[in-house]
Amino acid sequence: MAKRVLVTGGAGFIGSNIADELIHRGYNVTIIDNLSTGEKCNINPKAVFIKGDVKNPKDIEKCFTKKIDVIFHIAGCASTIKSFDDPAADLYTNVLGTINIINAAIKHKVTRLEYASSMTSYGVVDKIPVKEIFPARPIAYYGITKYSGERYVMATGIRTDLGYRLNTTAFRMFNVYGRRQSLTNPYQGVVSIFIGNAARGEDIKIFGDGEQSRDYVHISDVANAWIGAINNPRAYGEVFNLGSGIRVSVNELVDIILKAFGTSRKKHRVSYFPVRPGDQRHMQADITKAKKLLKWKPEMKFDKGLQDVINWAKETCG
Ligand code: UD1
Secondary structure, eight states, X not given: OOOEEEEETTTSHHHXXXXXXXXXXTOEEEEXXXXXXXXXXXXXXXXXXXXXXXXXXXXXXXXXXXXXXXXXXXXXXXXXXXXXXXXHHHHIIIIIHHHHHXXXXXXXXXXXXXXXXXXXXXXXXXXXXXXXXXXXXXXXXHHHHHHHHHHHHHHHHTOSSSSSOOEEEEEEEOEEEOTTXXXXXXXXXXXXXXXXXXXXXXXXXXXXXXXXXXXXXXXXXXXXXXXXXXXXXXXTTEEEEESOSOOEEHHHHHHHHHHHTTOOTXXXXXXXXXXXXXXXXXXXXXXXXXXXXXXXXXXXXXXXXXXXXXXXXXXXHO
């Protein structure tokens, strides 16, 4: 019988794309989402949907009317900026929510848990590309809570007092982009923010000098890593960077996107604003470990992935 995967945050950008791919590959899927940023239209009709919050153990309990074999814990507050506006909300969802999921996993003897960690766990980096063994020195409150959740998950994975083994994996995701990333939410990823701005003819805002850089990884590659790791014992107890291994500056990103819209800075206004708190300067993933242990590598070329999001944005924005 096909395995059943519980996807927390399965109405959001990352969770819904992964849920779709799981269903496409023959898994049964249960989704829990509080629809705070996730959208109902993202939920695969073949999934069992529970509207609920990971902060509430009673809501989580509702997901276990069918036997869950695997949990993908993706639900979370996903904004560095909002984590400064409301640190307690970020803490409750990202840390307490994770503890609640772990408790439910143990109660129901779930044997596999994969966790959505973040490259913001690294924070201050001495050199790039970053390897998983580099120190975690998050500088955004968000990074602190994602890293903390990661540690709870990984520490549970080595507990010997449970009477069974909960096999855990954490993915430190770099800047994931793709269809369904919000084109209107200024707190989601920069790729979709700029594409939304360009599609609607709005000014593009750059925070800082635009020379900060990020590693953009397509959602299809992220889904491959998560799903491919389910039955791979070499992934148990491990943390992996999920990035493309390629670094692009924010200025370059603006130029690439404007070009894809057939325009340029000469015609489209780009303005500069002060750097925001918690902003990391440069980020680039060393993906050697994922390549070796997961036999994974990013397949989607940035220009192709970007064009796909742009096509989707044009359909969405009209
Ligand atoms: C992002 C995600 C975070 C995720 C992490 C790792 C968001 C808000 N943050 O962090 O959840 O864990 O990647 O995958 O989704 N920028 C502009 N103008 C804008 C928007 C952004 O100049 O309108 C700049 C930012 O200041 C930053 C860079 O673009 O320097 C990337 O920003 P963004 O994608 O929003 O978030 P990260 O901080 O990289």
